[in-house]
Amino acid sequence: MTTSFPMNAGDGVYSYSKNSHLQKEMIDGAKEMVRDAIIRKLNIKIILSSSNTLRIAELGCSVGPNSFSAMQYIVEALKDKYLLNQDQVINFTNNIPEFQIFFNDHVTNDFNILFQSLPFDRSYYAYGVPGSFYGRLFPSRSIHLVHSSSGINWLSKIPKELVDEKSPAWNKGLIHYVDASNVEVVNAYFAQFEKDMEIFFNVRAEEIVQGGMMVLITAFSGYIRLMRFFGSSLMDLVNEGKLDESLVDSFNLPLYYPSPQEMTKVVEKNGLFSIERMELINIKSNLVDEADAKTLMTSLRSSIEGVIISHFGSKIAEEACARTILKSEEISEWMKVNNEKPSILFVALKRK
């Protein structure tokens, strides 16, 4: 049984739909690389030999806007790839392929908003797929391309030892591994990530056709460090007597940000996919100013507020989030001093 951590629902001030700039930057940053992987690496001849429909899974779609723009350029890249290779593609119709896009997220995701926001001029058939992507979502060998941006950062659950005061991995006073000097905490997080990815690769390997591809985009440096500021806002509330410290001790953000080395390790250990391309990209070349920091924190808030609310209640969550966003000057200074720039990890895999 996995736990679900939905993005903020609806379209209010702190909703994911209005505050996912960070995720949008990630998708835009990866756009050319996704296109390049499709044009250079996808064997459309094999894929279209058995079907005239290309099936794409978008895992962790939330309520849409960023997914829609990613799906738009993926479909365009696939159409271009088809036109480039048209003479080699022999299928039973010889027509331009049709596209099916499967938008997946937890069953608690707001699919109503997703459906109501679907672009009118889309050139694909759109479906909603409720359920955790750590389980099976599709029949065997039915998917040609999987895309997931900011998806696999979310662990399926928090390892128990992080909240067990008798464990050496007890993460007292902190809400993430980013600030932890205790290496056992980092190890427990990575062990969970490894387990999750093994399951993830196994289920996707069943679903993806031979030669099919999987494009994974995850946040890396810059974002990780920002988690500390949410933690320190919660500890401010503890120090002011507004929050019981044991509530902080029993909470950990279920987010892991793999390095390229760690990603390589989990892919190779699993053995069912080949790495076609892996790259760490700075999506902002300049140092982060205060306005940037504010945008970053508001974006992060829209992603993690749900999980903070479910543990601390909405009053504490609201105050901790608001306080963190007020720290944007401090955050900007800290990022400059530490030369931290928002960056993403791009990985293109192929089903062996």
Place this chain on the structure above:
Amino acid sequence: MTTSFPMNAGDGVYSYSKNSHLQKEMIDGAKEMVRDAIIRKLNIKIILSSSNTLRIAELGCSVGPNSFSAMQYIVEALKDKYLLNQDQVINFTNNIPEFQIFFNDHVTNDFNILFQSLPFDRSYYAYGVPGSFYGRLFPSRSIHLVHSSSGINWLSKIPKELVDEKSPAWNKGLIHYVDASNVEVVNAYFAQFEKDMEIFFNVRAEEIVQGGMMVLITAFSGYIRLMRFFGSSLMDLVNEGKLDESLVDSFNLPLYYPSPQEMTKVVEKNGLFSIERMELINIKSNLVDEADAKTLMTSLRSSIEGVIISHFGSKIAEEACARTILKSEEISEWMKVNNEKPSILFVALKRK
């Protein structure tokens, strides 16, 4: 552009999810016939020669409960059919087929409730498909079985002439064709039904594989006549000065209940499907008592309240619906006198 008429959302007292007994009776009444059509008429050998996945479209699913039970017995029938013919089926895996079920309804349908109510122990992959079934929803030749219960009764729109006081088909003082002595009104309704079905068959014919089937279940006699009681409640409000008569004149329920002869006519005119079975079934052998009548009217209310609200506003809709349900004794009497029993029309078609 088609108009959408969603069922009552949520799970409140008059929600579709809690008041679709009538629709449930229809599905149960058709259960054996659907099973029989699958076992006797479906050519599973041809269908499984190109794919190990059986794809089923459930059109007009609303928020689920009745669709779930229909999908359950359809999957069971398909499994049995596969086991009966296992020695003739040669596919590339020789495994038991996998099932994909596509739950379709208008984009305004409450898909969140649908997804959250999906049976835990389902043996199929479940997807949501937003959009009118009078348009394309699936790629070419990708669907093996279409099921729709109480779906095609809903016209895509109301013919303009019904609300045009200069037209001979103006339906003054009435909200449906059931009570209309004016044959032009009936003709206008049937003409719209014919147009809608021509579009419906054409798009489905593109989507369904050769030899694939379509099972359509629609309400017939009994239900149709009940519409008059909603109309008379609205006219009561007009007579009491609580409602402007022009609002009744400008409203018509977008529901058509085809006879077996009419259904045969539209299928044969289209020409892309063969009729494998067509039957009119009484789903209640006894005469309808007052409690039955109340259940019937509450069920009907959950289906049509949405469209009444959008025209008259929620206050008038609430009052008209409540008054109609209070007429259950009168309705029961009327049904007995006229020997009206709830019945359904079952049609199994095969893609030529």
